[in-house]
Amino acid sequence: MKDSKILIADDDETLCYLLKEELVNEGYGVDVVYDGKDAIENLKKRYYDVLLLDLEMREIHGEKVLNYVRDNHPSLQVIVLTAKSDIRTAIDCIKQGAYDFITKPYEFGQLCVTIERALEHKDLLIKNKILTSKINQTAPNTIIGESEKVKNVLKLAERGAKSESNILLEGETGTGKELFAEFIHKNSNRADKPFVAINCASLPDQLIESELFGYEKGAFTDAKSSKQGLVEIANGGTLFLDEIGELSLALQPKLLRFLENGEFRRVGGITNLTSSVRVIGATNKNLMEEAEKKNFRRDLLFRLNVITLTIPPLRDRNGDILLLAEYFLQKKSPVRNLKKLSQEAKNELQRYNFPGNVRELEHMIERAIIFAESDTIQPKDLNVPSDDFDFANYVKDDGKIMTMEDMERIHIKRALDLNNWNREITARALEISQKTLYSKIIKYNLK
Numbered sequence: 001m002k003d004s005k006i007l008i009a010d011d012d013e014t015l016c017y018l019l020k021e022e023l024v025n026e027g028y029g030v031d032v033v034y035d036g037k038d039a040i041e042n043l044k045k046r047y048y049d050v051l052l053l054d055l056e057m058r059e060i061h062g063e064k065v066l067n068y069v070r071d072n073h074p075s076l077q078v079i080v081l082t083a084k085s086d087i088r089t090a091i092d093c094i095k096q097g098a099y100d101f102i103t104k105p106y107e108f109g110q111l112c113v114t115i116e117r118a119l120e121h122k123d124l125l126i127k128n129k130i131l132t133s134k135i136n137q138t139a140p141n142t143i144i145g146e147s148e149k150v151k152n153v154l155k156l157a158e159r160g161a162k163s164e165s166n167i168l169l170e171g172e173t174g175t176g177k178e179l180f181a182e183f184i185h186k187n188s189n190r191a192d193k194p195f196v197a198i199n200c201a202s203l204p205d206q207l208i209e210s211e212l213f214g215y216e217k218g219a220f221t222d223a224k225s226s227k228q229g230l231v232e233i234a235n236g237g238t239l240f241l242d243e244i245g246e247l248s249l250a251l252q253p254k255l256l257r258f259l260e261n262g263e264f265r266r267v268g269g270i271t272n273l274t275s276s277v278r279v280i281g282a283t284n285k286n287l288m289e290e291a292e293k294k295n296f297r298r299d300l301l302f303r304l305n306v307i308t309l310t311i312p313p314l315r316d317r318n319g320d321i322l323l324l325a326e327y328f329l330q331k332k333s334p335v336r337n338l339k340k341l342s343q344e345a346k347n348e349l350q351r352y353n354f355p356g357n358v359r360e361l362e363h364m365i366e367r368a369i370i371f372a373e374s375d376t377i378q379p380k381d382l383n384v385p386s387d388d389f390d391f392a393n394y395v396k397d398d399g400k401i402m403t404m405e406d407m408e409r410i411h412i413k414r415a416l417d418l419n420n421w422n423r424e425i426t427a428r429a430l431e432i433s434q435k436t437l438y439s440k441i442i443k444y445n446l447k
Contacts, residue, residue, distance in 0.1 A: 004119055005029040005047065009039035009065065010054035010081060019052070022108055028115075036060025040068050043076070044271040047235055050118050051078045052111075053098075055089070063096065070097040071217060072226040075125050075233070077118035081106070126194050126233055143179050144327050147317035153309055154183070160307040161187035166259065168244075168304045169282040171311030173428040174359030177282040178242060180311060185238040190278055193237030196230045201246035201433050202424055209251055210267045213258075219268025231264055235275045244304070245285035245296060246433055252297045259303045279304070284431060314354040314361065321349050324358060328365040339369055341377050348379040356429050363419065409444040412437070416446065 006028050010016050016032045023030045031046070033039050035058040039051070051069065055062035062080065069076050077099040082089065093101050099118045102111060143154065160167055161184040169177045178197060185195045198211055210219075214229030231239060241247075247255065258264045259279060263272045281304045290296035314321065325341060333339050341349070345368075354360050368381040402410075412430070419425045427437040440446075 003027065003029070004049040005031075006050045006052060006115070007039065007042055007046075007048045008032045008052045009034075009036065009057065009062070010052070011035060011057045012054070019108075026112065034058070036062060036065045039065050043069065043073060045273070047232070047273065047275060048076060049122060050115055051076055053078050053080050055080060055082045055093075063093075066093065066096045066098060073228070075122055075228060077122050079111075079114055079118060143176065143183060144324050145317060145320040146323060147312075147319050149312040149317050150320065153180070153311060156309055157184050158187050160184060160309065162189070163307070164189075164278060165306040166279045166281070166304050167307045167309065168287070169280065169309050169311060170286075171282075171284065172313045172357055173284045173431060174357030175311040175313055176358050177311055178240060180309065181238070181240040181280045181282065184280060185240075185278075188238065188278065190237050194234045195238045195240065196234040197240040197242060198230055199242045199424070201243035201427065204435075205248045205251055208247070209254070213254070213264045213266055215267035216269045219266070223268065226266070229264070229266065231258065231275045231277060232273070234277045237277060239277045239279050241279060241281045243283060243428075244281040245283040245287055245290055249295070249297070252300050256297065256300045256303060259300070284428070314357045318350060321354075321361065322346055324361055325349055325365055328362050329369070332366045332369050337375065339372055339375050339377055342379075344379050345377050345382055348382055348384050352384045359425065360429070405444075408440070409446070412440050412444065413446050416441075 006023060008016050008019060008023075008030065010019075010032075011034050013034060016034070020030045020032055031042060031048075033042055037059045039053070039057075040060065042048075043051075051065075053062050053065055062082075066078055066080075069078055074097075078093075078097065080093045080098045080101045081104060082101075083104045089101075099121060100114050102114060143150070145151070157180055167181075167184060169180055171177050181197070182195060185191060198208070200208060203211065210227070210229070212229050212231055214227050214232060215223050217223055217226045241255075254264070258275075262274045262276055264275065265272060287296050287301050287305070291298045291301055314324075322341075325346075329339060329341070349361070349364075356363075364382055364384070367383065368377045371383075372378070372381040412426075415426050415430055416423075419429065423434055423437055423441075427434045430437065
């Protein structure tokens with residue numbers, strides 16, 4: 001962690017000079033300020049991993065700086081340096097959010113050990129935030145496939161991962177674009193830093209902006225304290241923007257600015273902050289066509305698609321269907337009651353073209369495990385949709401052909417039932433936004 005950034009805030013200029021020299025020799029990036037006011041100003045403009053903070057300073061006391069950090073930079077690790085050996089002062093600082101407390105004079109080796117521990121603690125906090133945001137995700141944690149198309153994409157992804165360029169992943173809904181994004185991150189020079197993902201179609205514009213860039217205390221009614229955005233949490237790592245084609249035209253310029261120079265402002269903020277992240281975008285749309293329709297900015301598209309990878313649909317990698325099915329069987333089956341596919345069931349899976357791709361196969365296997373009456377899954381347990389078009393299904397009882405609205409209502413209802421009324425997954429499968437899906441549910445009074 002020797003590439004970490006440290007801010008020293010201490011009014012002892014001689015001590016600061018010597019301490020900076022030693023920390024720079026250890027490989028840290030170091031800035032120095034001599035009072036609490038300048039410490040807060042620096043924290044507003046730059047990103048730091050650790051703050052070495054003296055309590056007795058001119059203009060603004062160190063405890064006020066500590067309070068500012070607690071409210072605005074919760075992942076910043078503060079190590080208090082003071083000549084006081086009062087244990088009560090130490091306890092108060094810890095209660096206010098300081099990581100540790102060291103009395104002067106101190107040994108430099110001891111300070112280095114404390115800094116390294118503080119950095120490890122910071123990484124744990126960030127990883128905990130990321131894991132918490134992923135608790136409800138059901139995607140497989142590895143890429144399964146032996147087909148040539150998958151192997152070719154993986155080769156290109158591995159080569160692209162070594163660069164610092166932004167990457168755009170194209171592919172139909174359910175093809176596993178986030179898995180490929182994680183693969184790129186794990187094979188990049190940023191692998192030991194955070195991988196943070198957000199679905200641009202799952203939140204309204206105001207929430208997406210505050211999730212991405214954070215917000216300041218008082219920015220809106222419920223903003224009781226400042227909050228870091230995902231671009232700050234992902235600093236040094238990778239930010240994955242899923243369904244980036246759903247990003248509104250109002251937010252696209254803000255993302256473009258961040259991609260150009262790494263600068264951003266929290267919602268309600270007036271100062272520019274910076275963060276270094278590698279952005280991977282994903283879409284099931286043709287963004288060039290969207291740009292032609294004025295739904296997506298061309299300059300943003302060109303910033304994103306420095307490297308473009310197209311993830312093949314499952315129907316184009318037929319040889320991987322049974323590999324994936326076996327993987328999901330192992331993952332979803334109870335440990336003491338592992339189920340298997342009959343040959344007829346395997347044939348049925350290979351016959352089907354999977355418009356919902358890998359995600360549809362996963363749900364199909366999960367449902368079959370639940371409803372299979374024995375340890376062997378039969379074709380009826382899979383409930384594979386028929387490819388045969390039955391015209392009779394599109395004729396009303398009075399003999400009249402169904403209208404387009406009638407057919408849309410039935411199709412949306414079936415899609416919702418198929419996905420257990422998960423609106424996010426259903427919207428992806430239908431290739432519409434969640435807002436559009438919700439309006440259709442209201443329009444057709446679907447229940």
